[in-house]
Amino acid sequence: MGLLVQKYGGTSVADPDRIKAVAEHIVRTRQRGDDVVVVVSAMGKTTDDLLRLAYEVAQAPSAREMDMLLTSGERISIALLCMALMDQGVAARSFTGSQAGIVTDTSHGKAKIVEIRSGRVREALEAGDVAVVAGFQGVSTDANITTLGRGGSDTTAVALAAALGADACEIYTDVAGVYTADPRVVPDARKLQRLSFEEMLELSATGGRVLALRSVEFARNHGVPVHVRSSFSWEPGTWVGQEDPTMEQAIISGVSHDVSEAKVTIRRVPDRPGVAAKLFRALADETVNVDMIEQNVSLEGFTDISFTVPRDDLSRAITVMEKMVAETGANGFTHDPDIGRVSLVGAGMKTHPGIAAEMFEVLAAEDVNIEMISTSSIRISCVVREADVEKAVLALHRAFSLGELE
Amino acid sequence: MGLLVQKYGGTSVADPDRIKAVAEHIVRTRQRGDDVVVVVSAMGKTTDDLLRLAYEVAQAPSAREMDMLLTSGERISIALLCMALMDQGVAARSFTGSQAGIVTDTSHGKAKIVEIRSGRVREALEAGDVAVVAGFQGVSTDANITTLGRGGSDTTAVALAAALGADACEIYTDVAGVYTADPRVVPDARKLQRLSFEEMLELSATGGRVLALRSVEFARNHGVPVHVRSSFSWEPGTWVGQEDPTMEQAIISGVSHDVSEAKVTIRRVPDRPGVAAKLFRALADETVNVDMIEQNVSLEGFTDISFTVPRDDLSRAITVMEKMVAETGANGFTHDPDIGRVSLVGAGMKTHPGIAAEMFEVLAAEDVNIEMISTSSIRISCVVREADVEKAVLALHRAFSLGELE
Numbered sequence: 001m002g003l004l005v006q007k008y009g010g011t012s013v014a015d016p017d018r019i020k021a022v023a024e025h026i027v028r029t030r031q032r033g034d035d036v037v038v039v040v041s042a043m044g045k046t047t048d049d050l051l052r053l054a055y056e057v058a059q060a061p062s063a064r065e066m067d068m069l070l071t072s073g074e075r076i077s078i079a080l081l082c083m084a085l086m087d088q089g090v091a092a093r094s095f096t097g098s099q100a101g102i103v104t105d106t107s108h109g110k111a112k113i114v115e116i117r118s119g120r121v122r123e124a125l126e127a128g129d130v131a132v133v134a135g136f137q138g139v140s141t142d143a144n145i146t147t148l149g150r151g152g153s154d155t156t157a158v159a160l161a162a163a164l165g166a167d168a169c170e171i172y173t174d175v176a177g178v179y180t181a182d183p184r185v186v187p188d189a190r191k192l193q194r195l196s197f198e199e200m201l202e203l204s205a206t207g208g209r210v211l212a213l214r215s216v217e218f219a220r221n222h223g224v225p226v227h228v229r230s231s232f233s234w235e236p237g238t239w240v241g242q243e244d245p246t247m248e249q250a251i252i253s254g255v256s257h258d259v260s261e262a263k264v265t266i267r268r269v270p271d272r273p274g275v276a277a278k279l280f281r282a283l284a285d286e287t288v289n290v291d292m293i294e295q296n297v298s299l300e301g302f303t304d305i306s307f308t309v310p311r312d313d314l315s316r317a318i319t320v321m322e323k324m325v326a327e328t329g330a331n332g333f334t335h336d337p338d339i340g341r342v343s344l345v346g347a348g349m350k351t352h353p354g355i356a357a358e359m360f361e362v363l364a365a366e367d368v369n370i371e372m373i374s375t376s377s378i379r380i381s382c383v384v385r386e387a388d389v390e391k392a393v394l395a396l397h398r399a400f401s402l403g404e405l406e
Numbered sequence: 407m408g409l410l411v412q413k414y415g416g417t418s419v420a421d422p423d424r425i426k427a428v429a430e431h432i433v434r435t436r437q438r439g440d441d442v443v444v445v446v447s448a449m450g451k452t453t454d455d456l457l458r459l460a461y462e463v464a465q466a467p468s469a470r471e472m473d474m475l476l477t478s479g480e481r482i483s484i485a486l487l488c489m490a491l492m493d494q495g496v497a498a499r500s501f502t503g504s505q506a507g508i509v510t511d512t513s514h515g516k517a518k519i520v521e522i523r524s525g526r527v528r529e530a531l532e533a534g535d536v537a538v539v540a541g542f543q544g545v546s547t548d549a550n551i552t553t554l555g556r557g558g559s560d561t562t563a564v565a566l567a568a569a570l571g572a573d574a575c576e577i578y579t580d581v582a583g584v585y586t587a588d589p590r591v592v593p594d595a596r597k598l599q600r601l602s603f604e605e606m607l608e609l610s611a612t613g614g615r616v617l618a619l620r621s622v623e624f625a626r627n628h629g630v631p632v633h634v635r636s637s638f639s640w641e642p643g644t645w646v647g648q649e650d651p652t653m654e655q656a657i658i659s660g661v662s663h664d665v666s667e668a669k670v671t672i673r674r675v676p677d678r679p680g681v682a683a684k685l686f687r688a689l690a691d692e693t694v695n696v697d698m699i700e701q702n703v704s705l706e707g708f709t710d711i712s713f714t715v716p717r718d719d720l721s722r723a724i725t726v727m728e729k730m731v732a733e734t735g736a737n738g739f740t741h742d743p744d745i746g747r748v749s750l751v752g753a754g755m756k757t758h759p760g761i762a763a764e765m766f767e768v769l770a771a772e773d774v775n776i777e778m779i780s781t782s783s784i785r786i787s788c789v790v791r792e793a794d795v796e797k798a799v800l801a802l803h804r805a806f807s808l809g810e811l812e
Binding site: 023061080 | 422425426429456459460462463464465466467468470471472474475477478479481482484485486487488489490492493498499500502505526549551
């Protein structure tokens with residue numbers, strides 16, 4: 001007897017038959033004696049359809065109204081899932097984000113949860129009902145409807161699990177768990193049984209699309225064990241939790257890759273205090289999300305600075321750079337969208353020196369040129385040509401024997 | 407400078423182009439200097455699509471969840487309409503029923519408005535915004551989402567107009583106003599310029615589908631002038647308001663008809679006190695909506711009782727009657743779905759005796775047999791064979807010269 005939070009993504013509830021299958025799974029969970037809170041996303045392509053409508057009536061739809069519009073998607077899925085559950089004999093009650101007490105700040109489209117007032121959800125559980133909560137949405141401190149942005153339903157689920165003190169948060173999706181690499185690139189990629197929060201954070205931040213970064217941060221900060229698994233096979237997936245110091249760590253857990261960024265380099269910037277600050281403040285003011293930053297050693301009082309940004313932000317970054325070259329007296333700048341990033345992630349790296357050298361050797365043997373490098377204590381990332389990304393991922397996966405059974 | 411409440415039905419906002427046309431009309435209203443509160447229904451067939459989904463996941467969907475589901479339809483249209491308004495340069499703010507303070511009782515699917523807390527809508531108006539409110543929906547006194555049932559958006563609009571002290575409530579629909587008869591039956595039916603609340607009530611109750619009965623009752627009780635008009639032609643339509651005693655009334659305003667009912671007759675019921683009460687209490691307990699009732703004169707201590715019910719309720723009525731025949735000692739009962747009702751409505755009837763006789767003569771001349779009669783001070787209704795309904799409507803419309811200009 002425990003309390004589980006189960007989150008089902010859009011593909012898991014894409015049509016009436018899938019909704020009924022999800023309901024059957026919840027019924028089985030309930031029959032094992034567990035209390036269940038369900039968080040659900042909008043059905044399949046609903047959000048895309050609504051977005052299309054918005055851009056048919058307005059060139060630049062208001063963010064407040066966009067949130068009002070998009071949140072109708074989860075409202076549909078929570079109601080249908082409750083109907084299906086009741087049809088299968090299990091009492092259920094649906095809650096919008098607002099009704100579930102998901103209180104956010106006032107940033108429409110990317111609101112942050114500031115508080116969870118879980119009174120109504122607790123009442124439903126105490127009455128023996130399954131509580132079905134709309135993911136991705138909340139109500140702001142000034143009583144407007146908000147959305148949490150990308151991956152918001154994962155965040156809703158983890159936040160509710162934390163607020164309710166749930167035993168685990170199960171994230172049901174269309175893949176069977178977290179893999180050693182993207183199985184579409186690496187055919188013998190292996191499903192991981194467990195990962196630490198930190199490893200999952202690094203994987204999510206470097207291109208792993210299974211769990212949204214924010215939800216992993218939330219899980220780590222509140223110590224919520226997360227179980228990522230498939231709503232198509234219902235088989236056990238990957239557990240993400242606290243690092244277990246009594247167990248020996250796998251040196252490398254996985255290889256991730258990302259081809260959504262572009263590289264910008266500003267050349268011969270005068271190397272004096274405050275220049276870098278000025279540059280990245282200007283980018284931040286235009287809401288350009290800078291990811292990796294690399295500054296070369298100074299030569300004769302000048303330096304080159306390279307950084308990566310999402311390709312969607314590149315045109316804004318270029319506008320900022322044009323201004324910055326003039327203001328800093330730099331020599332000019334270049335930009336290059338045809339890059340990719342390949343990362344090795346593993347908690348065991350902390351105690352195994354030499355992984356970086358080995359990674360560079362593997363890439364060199366494949367004739368892959370490394371353009372930028374960044375590292376954390378459990379991750380090494382290399383920026384390479386986009387065309388080399390898949391070759392690099394395959395070579396690293398093989399070299400570190402990630403496809404073989406643990 | 408005034409305050410208008412404008413309500414747009416589902417066909418008026420059926421697609422992005424229609425939504426933009428509605429936005430343009432609101433912009434024109436605003437430019438004339440009026441404050442505007444807009445009430446909007448779900449787009450076109452949205453509600454039908456959602457209902458279909460509900461019955462695909464459950465045989466008997468829960469009423470609470472059905473309300474959660476269906477209310478997403480208006481949420482989509484209010485957001486899109488606000489986006490379109492802002493795109494055309496007019497500030498707008500959308501409100502769900504709950505945000506607009508439409509507080510209802512707890513009857514899911516057919517909730518009654520118990521209070522309107524119009525604070526947020528007033529604030530939007532004071533800030534110079536157009537307030538766009540989701541029709542058909544509210545929040546119950548126990549904080550669940552409710553719907554107002556059939557014609558609910560009209561009721562939302564009239565109730566908001568009453569609460570805000572609006573100068574008028576404009577109901578935009580796919581017909582140009584209220585006609586002397588259904589134009590699909592009577593080609594020379596004429597659009598009425600004005601009607602009293604009482605006449606509109608009688609027309610709505612006897613088959614006129616332009617305005618929902620509940621919204622007319624609400625308008626009459628709160629003295630809200632209602633302007634029924636087309637969102638396709640934007641031409642002036644029909645005003646519904648207080649009867650003006652200084653003007654001479656048209657004797658007859660219109661002919662309405664209805665073929666949605668069935669007749670039930672229980673034969674040779676013992677004619678003693680309490681029998682009718684027992685009968686109709688039993689029907690009410692099974693939520694059979696009885697409309698007309700006629701009881702023949704007593705003969706040798708027995709009487710026949712006929713009544714009409716919606717055809718949808720007939721099977722429930724039959725079950726009740728089978729029990730009642732046994733309990734009252736009646737001789738048996740008959741039921742007949744092939745009936746129709748034709749009604750003449752006009753405030754001038756009160757001061758012009760003999761209209762009933764004239765109506766019966768017109769029907770007799772057309773060989774239309776009258777099976778039941780019911781009257782109010784401004785209405786005469788006759789139940790006839792369903793096959794005779796259109797003939798009767800045409801003859802009455804002609805005999806009372808309703809197609810000619812006033």
